[in-house]
Amino acid sequence: MKKILDESLVYEILSVVEEIPEGNVATYGQIARLIGRDKNSRLVGTVLRRAGLYGEYPCHRVVNHAGRIVPGWTEQRYLLEQEGVSMKNDTHVDLKRFQWDC
């Protein structure tokens, strides 16, 4: 009875990310809420940053509360536009139209 954090946390976060429909985006805070940890939005980012070590997940569909895409990850914009998520400008998606309602 130890380590309830790490594995189960990663599992829950990635499960939610996996549910984000194509053509939609979710915010870190939104995901945090969905796993019952509304104050741990920061942790969601930490886990997602290393998500590649656990498998293939659509982590490009996750943006921050303002709709800004990940700084430095230029490929993300391309991936989003390919599935129909249009940008407001170079750094922000149009959250109003494409945020996953859940």
Added chain:
DNA sequence: ATGATGACCCGGA
């Protein structure tokens, strides 16, 4: 062990 950092959020000024 500690202290800083970060793909964050929210409320207040």
Added chain:
DNA sequence: ATCCGGGCCATCA
């Protein structure tokens, strides 16, 4: 719109 401070927790140096 900006700037600031508090909260949260895994990772990193």
